[in-house]
Amino acid sequence: MSVDAATVRRIAHLARIAVTEAEVPHLQGELNTMLAFVEQLSEVNIDGVEPMTSVTPMEMKKRQDVVIDGEIPDDIVRNAPETQNHFFLVPKVVE
Amino acid sequence: MTVSVKPGKLIKGQTGDWEVVIGMEVHAQVTSKSKLFSGASTEFGGEPNSHVSLVDAAMPGMLPVINEECVKQAVRTGLGLNAKINLRSVFDRKNYFYPDSPQGYQISQYKSPVVGEGEIVVELDGGRTATIGIERLHLEQDAAKLLHDQSPTMSCVDLNRCGVALMEIVSKPDIRDAEQAKAYVTKLRSILRYLGTCDGDMEKGSLRADVNVSVRKPGGPLGTRCEIKNMNSINFIGQAIEYEARRQIEIIEDGGTIDQETRLFDPNKGETRSMRSKEEAHDYRYFPDPDLLPLEFTQSYVDELKAKLPELPDQKKARFIESLGLSPYDAGVLVAERESAVFYETVLDGLADKARDGKLAANWVINELFGRLNKEGHGITASPVSAAQLAAIVSLIGEGTISGKIAKDLFEIVWTEGGDPRELVEARGMKQVTDLGAIEKVVDDIIAANPDKVAQAKAKPQLAGWFVGQVMKQSGGKANPQAVNDLLKTKLGI
Numbered sequence: 001m002s003v004d005a006a007t008v009r010r011i012a013h014l015a016r017i018a019v020t021e022a023e024v025p026h027l028q029g030e031l032n033t034m035l036a037f038v039e040q041l042s043e044v045n046i047d048g049v050e051p052m053t054s055v056t057p058m059e060m061k062k063r064q065d066v067v068i069d070g071e072i073p074d075d076i077v078r079n080a081p082e083t084q085n086h087f088f089l090v091p092k093v094v095e
Numbered sequence: 096m097t098v099s100v101k102p103g104k105l106i107k108g109q110t111g112d113w114e115v116v117i118g119m120e121v122h123a124q125v126t127s128k129s130k131l132f133s134g135a136s137t138e139f140g141g142e143p144n145s146h147v148s149l150v151d152a153a154m155p156g157m158l159p160v161i162n163e164e165c166v167k168q169a170v171r172t173g174l175g176l177n178a179k180i181n182l183r184s185v186f187d188r189k190n191y192f193y194p195d196s197p198q199g200y201q202i203s204q205y206k207s208p209v210v211g212e213g214e215i216v217v218e219l220d221g222g223r224t225a226t227i228g229i230e231r232l233h234l235e236q237d238a239a240k241l242l243h244d245q246s247p248t249m250s251c252v253d254l255n256r257c258g259v260a261l262m263e264i265v266s267k268p269d270i271r272d273a274e275q276a277k278a279y280v281t282k283l284r285s286i287l288r289y290l291g292t293c294d295g296d297m298e299k300g301s302l303r304a305d306v307n308v309s310v311r312k313p314g315g316p317l318g319t320r321c322e323i324k325n326m327n328s329i330n331f332i333g334q335a336i337e338y339e340a341r342r343q344i345e346i347i348e349d350g351g352t353i354d355q356e357t358r359l360f361d362p363n364k365g366e367t368r369s370m371r372s373k374e375e376a377h378d379y380r381y382f383p384d385p386d387l388l389p390l391e392f393t394q395s396y397v398d399e400l401k402a403k404l405p406e407l408p409d410q411k412k413a414r415f416i417e418s419l420g421l422s423p424y425d426a427g428v429l430v431a432e433r434e435s436a437v438f439y440e441t442v443l444d445g446l447a448d449k450a451r452d453g454k455l456a457a458n459w460v461i462n463e464l465f466g467r468l469n470k471e472g473h474g475i476t477a478s479p480v481s482a483a484q485l486a487a488i489v490s491l492i493g494e495g496t497i498s499g500k501i502a503k504d505l506f507e508i509v510w511t512e513g514g515d516p517r518e519l520v521e522a523r524g525m526k527q528v529t530d531l532g533a534i535e536k537v538v539d540d541i542i543a544a545n546p547d548k549v550a551q552a553k554a555k556p557q558l559a560g561w562f563v564g565q566v567m568k569q570s571g572g573k574a575n576p577q578a579v580n581d582l583l584k585t586k587l588g589i
Contacts, residue, residue, distance in 0.1 A: 014378060016192045053185075053388055060388035065128050065164030069148035070135030076144045076152050076254065086143040087242070087251035090194045094243040094250065 001039060002032045100314040102225070103271020108344045114313040115340045116320075117270035117306060118230075121283060123262045123293040124237065124301040125168045131236055131260035132159030132202065139299055143253045151258040153197035158386050165260040166390065168292040169209050169234050171400050172262055175290045175407055176229050178213025180397050184233075186387045189379045194252050195238035203263075204233035205381040209390060215286065216409065217278040218427055227279050228267030237261050262293070268307070273333040280304055280329050281431070285408050288433045297327045306332060308339045310347070318343065319353040323360055323367055335360040339367050411436055419443075419453035428461050434475045435460075438482050445486025452493035459489050463506055484509050487516040496520060498527050500572050528573045531582070537569045538562075538582050549587060556589040 003011075008028045012019040019027065073086040082089040098116055105112040130137055133150035150157040173180050185207040188200040210232035216224050239257040241250050264283065270276050284302055287293040295302050304327075309320035323339060326332045338360075343353050358367040406414070408430040415426040430436045439460050446452045464485060468478060488505055491497045497505060497520055505516055505525060520526055528534055541562060542549055552558040559580075566579045 010378075014190075014192065014380075051383070053383070058388070059391060061160060062163035062166070063129075063134065063160045065162050066134065067129045067136045068134035069129075069150070070133075070146045072149075073142060073144040073147070075149070076147050082249070084245070084249075084251065086145070087245075087253055088144070088194075089246070089249040090252055092243065092246075092248055092250050093194055093241065 001035050003028060003035070098268050098317055101269060101271050103275060104273075105313065106310070106340055106344060109348050112313060113310045113340070113344050114315075115272055115336065116268050116309050116311060116317060117272075117276050117336060118268035118320075119266045119270065119276065119279065119307070120305040121264045121266075121280065122237075122303050122305075123172075123264060123283075123287055123295075125165050125234075125260035125262055126292055126294055127162060127164045127168065127260055129162055129164075130258040131162055131165050131234065133258055135258070137259045141255050143251070143255070145255065147254045147257065151197075151254055153199075159202065159384075161387065161390065162260065165234060166209070166392070167400060168260075168290075169232060169262055170392075170397060171290050171404060172264075172287065172292045173210030173213065173232055174397070174401050174404055175286045175292075176210070176213040176215055176232065176264070178229055178232065179211035181207065181209055181211055182392060182394060182397070183207065184209040184390045186234075186384045186390065187381045188384045189235075189381055191377070191379060193238075194250060195241055195257070197239070197254065197257065201236050201238065202384055202387070203235035203381075207389075208233035215279070215282055217275065217282045219274055219278055222423060225269075225271075225275050225278070227269045227275070230265040230267050232262055232264045235261050235263055273336040276306065276336055277329050277333045280332060282408075284329075285431060285433070289405055289407050291405075297329070300327055303327045304332060306336060308336055308343070309353070310340055310343045318347070319355050321353065321355065321367075322357050324357055324370060326360060328362070331360055331362050334362075334365055335367055338365060342367065408436070415457075419449075419457070421454060421457050425457050425461055428465075429457060432475070435465075438475050438478070441482035442486045442489065445483045445490075446493075447490045448493060452489050455493055456486065456489045459485060459506075463503070467510065479511075479513070480506065480509050484513075484516055491516060491520060495575070496527060497525055498572065498574075498576060500567075501525050501527065504572075524573075526573065527575050528570055531578060534566070534570070534574050534578050535582055537566050537574065538579070538586055541565045541569065542586055552587050553589060556587075559583055559587060559589060562587070 005024050005028055008024050008031065009019065077083045077086055077088060080088050100114065103115070105114055125131070127137055129135060130151060133148040135148040135151055136146040138146060150159060170180055184204055186202050187205040189203045189205070190200040192199055208231040212231070213229040214226055215229065216226050218224055237256050237259040239252055239254045241252055243250050245251045266279065270279055284295040287302070288295045293301060297303070303325050306323045306326060307320045308323065309318040311318045321339060321343070323335050326335060339358070346353060357370040359370045360367050411430045412423070412426045415421045415429060416423055421429070429439045439457065442456050442460060443449055443453060446456060464478065464480060468475060488502055488509065491505070492499055492502050505519060508514070508519055509516055548558070548561060552562065562583050563576070563579055566574055566583070567576070
């Protein structure tokens with residue numbers, strides 16, 4: 001499996017990462033090297049093997065339905081570049 | 096996918112009849128105190144970003160831990176939809192980049208949902224029903240709320256709703272017209288409210304629907320569908336479908352093609368319009384969420400929840416028809432809203448003779464009470480006449496203490512002034528006169544005073560009604576109508 005230049009641009013767009021045309025060939029090479037590395041896994045026959053979800057056999061822990069968190073709006077927006085009345089402010093997104 | 100022809104209203108176009116094929120995705124907010132994967136409150140509203148934990152804000156290193164109550168609610172809902180419960184399901188990441196998702200993805204269930212196929216029966220006009228298949232139900236996170244009108248250049252982000260548990264309930268493409276679509280959402284909402292798994296408050300957005308609409312020649316190949324997003328009113332859903340189906344038919348008949356797209360319904364104009372230009376199809380790049388193990392539980396856990404399910408609307412309706420002799424229509428009206436059913440059953444509990452007066456009580460709840468509540472714009476929970484008061488009024492009629500006509504006056508007094516109906520009847524002398532001697536005297540007086548009418552009535556027996564009216568008038572409506580009728584018949588010899 002490998003990616004072409006168009007796929008690199010598309011992935012960048014989906015992740016909203018600005019990539020200049022000049023950067024595309026370099027990123028394409030890097031991605032393809034990674035994919036080639038992962039590709040080695042396809043040598044293993046996994047017919048009838050369930051995907052492994054945990055290295056230890058355990059069940060998912062569940063939480064009780066109680067409110068024990070929140071009410072910390074100052075902390076929530078502390079790192080935000082721009083806020084107003086505890087709202088995060090982002091560039092207008094509506095079309 | 097093959098989609099079978101089902102009964103439904105066809106739409107006439109210039110080239111003949113068209114069948115509308117509709118499927119729905121309903122998002123129902125799970126009733127729980129805390130969020131799906133964090134301990135922050137689910138309470139509606141609140142100061143911006145107050146009901147938010149560091150997990151909801153997707154701060155680095157925060158890990159989701161599932162709320163067991165939300166799982167339970169999803170399973171209970173699945174059981175209420177007669178659906179297959181999957182003992183093992185998986186959470187996936189649905190990746191997209193938008194300010195309503197600080198994680199950059201929504202935790203949802205893609206390939207392995209917690210609930211599989213089921214079906215519900217919906218009620219249509221004229222006692223008809225339709226069976227609508229359920230494709231699946233899965234758990235997922237709600238997104239943040241964005242406000243665009245606070246500033247000309249910026250959007251405000253409030254994460255209070257972010258991470259609240261939603262059940263996405265996907266129907267099969269079994270719906271064929273607007274009426275069925277409205278009936279489907281109505282029934283779904285009713286079931287959720289009986290189960291207590293979603294409050295069904297559409298105004299607050301607790302229940303919203305995405306409606307997929309396409310048209311085809313009856314039984315022909317499926318047309319391209321358009322998705323009308325975020326409908327939060329059952330009436331608007333009906334209007335949007337009518338409009339959208341006609342729009343698609345016109346385009347096709349004019350030789351055009353339908354673009355698969357997302358559309359919004361504008362209630363003011365009564366039309367749908369394209370929501371966004373789609374340069375590329377959505378690519379959510381789903382993959383299993385590595386932060387969460389598969390969701391697993393045992394069959395005995397499911398059985399236990401099933402054993403504790405409340406009586407659902409269909410069962411309640413059947414019981415009302417069978418044990419109380421209500422008409423299917425009346426039973427349907429009473430069970431449609433959970434609060435109405437609770438009210439009616441409280442009235443039943445207050446009756447001296449349930450078997451005798453149960454049906455009469457249904458008439459009074461539906462006609463007098465609901466009629467009056469609708470007129471005044473009250474909900475059943477704000478009724479000025481309590482279930483106990485109504486039960487007393489109905490019992491007074493049933494045991495023959497007051498007539499139905501007097502009961503209406505009594506109802507009016509209880510509505511405006513309140514009070515114990517039995518005491519009111521005593522205090523205001525509203526008791527029905529069943530003393531035959533007293534009624535006979537009135538009857539005799541009227542017959543004596545109106546010889547001409549007597550002659551007419553003998554010739555034309557239906558004129559006896561005039562005498563009944565006179566007797567009732569004289570007695571202030573308190574004479575027992577049956578006794579009056581019997582007496583008149585004897586005295587007039589008809």
